[in-house]
């Protein structure tokens with residue numbers, strides 16, 4: 001396998017630019033797919049989430065486009081709007097030719113504005129199928145000269161609902177175009193579609209073992225019988241204290257409800273789903289990327305492709321409908337060689353779904369116990385101690401010494417230190433303090449056994465299950 005970008009056939013210019021972006025060597029999917037794409041072959045590329053599939057198709061594509069010709073030469077289709085924006089941005093970052101125009105087109109944004117921009121002559125368009133079709137029908141997008149077509153998240157794009165739009169779009173492009181499908185998951189049915197849309201494609205599959213599957217620690221918490229998931233989530237969040245987390249739910253309503261509960265408990269969290277306006281969606285993703293909001297409660301519209309730097313945790317508050325979706329959801333963390341934690345909350349009756357997931361990912365999932373109050377308190381103290389040790393070596397410490405001197409006139413040093421720690425401790429866990437009673441877990445509850453203090457637990461458990469709605473269709477365009 002080639003281990004340098006130069007060896008893959010990319011120009012020296014591009015390689016230098018990649019180094020500046022921190023791309024020192026190609027990832028396995030890039031090493032394997034780029035040479036085929038540069039040689040003009042159609043490619044079906046499958047590699048784990050977060051392993052650089054975007055650059056695997058973007059780099060050879062950018063290398064081959066002629067920036068001097070002001071007509072559309074390349075079209076990339078993505079299943080969601082945010083992914084169109086993200087892939088467009090990634091391509092702009094990878095691009096070295098200023099005269100090349102790369103444009104994202106997607107629903108929820110003014111079509112007139114997109115038409116005006118298209119008139120200025122974009123050579124690369126990244127878009128969602130609905131909006132692309134709309135623009136074709138309005139005569140604003142002409143695909144006659146498209147010689148590069150990529151389906152990112154190909155299996156999702158070819159799912160029911162998308163397939164017809166995608167076929168119509170493909171029929172508007174020249175038959176001799178070069179086509180590539182990329183995704184972390186490729187259901188067997190994709191082969192049939194590849195036969196239909198691609199010309200003798202090369203299949204590039206990066207084996208799981210080669211792309212570090214252990215980057216993501218997967219953990220399952222079984223919600224004790226009679227407990228609601230939100231009650232079980234609270235101690236887990238307190239224990240984990242995620243830097244940044246995507247919490248997946250199945251419906252927009254649950255997203256809104258859970259967000260409200262977590263906000264009420266004092267957490268920095270917001271909701272993300274198809275009921276928001278496009279500008280609300282974009283603003284939230286931006287705030288999340290800039291770490292202005294720590295946690296996002298999202299439906300599956302955030303499951304695919306989204307690349308948020310340093311996302312430490314993915315939490316499946318509710319399991320997804322499909323095993324593929326599980327793979328994509330947890331793949332929002334542990335990207336570009338980093339580590340991540342994926343947590344799933346399940347009711348005892350959902351355990352069969354876990355077995356399906358385990359079979360699919362060929363891995364056993366580890367079960368963990370919901371942390372007790374004592375364990376959470378111990379974790380808080382550990383964090384506090386680490387923070388104190390950091391503060392001792394910080395420069396700002398000196399400005400507090402006069403206060404200490406004053407206080408020592410009346411109290412001894414140990415008392416002053418303990419009081420300061422108590423104040424810091426109280427500040428660090430305001431939500432936990434307030435929700436102390438709810439997070440209290442007895443040993444009996446932990447093992448899901450009957451507790452006389454809980455009323456009608458059997459009933460409330462089935463009630464909880466009934467409130468889980470069938471997956472709301474996500475609005476894509």
Ligand SMILES: Nc1ncnc2c1ncn2[C@@H]1O[C@H](COP(=O)(O)OP(=O)(O)OP(=O)(O)O)[C@@H](O)[C@H]1O
Pocket residue numbers: 022023024025026027030047048049050051052053054055183184304305306307331332335336
């Ligand atoms: N060769 C490389 N060296 C360093 N970082 C890279 C390299 N290639 C890609 N990356 C970075 O890795 C991250 C993940 O890349 P990308 O989003 O393309 O993953 P993906 O395989 O498409 O994942 P998903 O299946 O979730 O869509 C990005 O932030 C990207 O900038």
Ligand SMILES: [Mg+2]
Pocket residue numbers: 053054152305
């Ligand atoms: Mg991707």
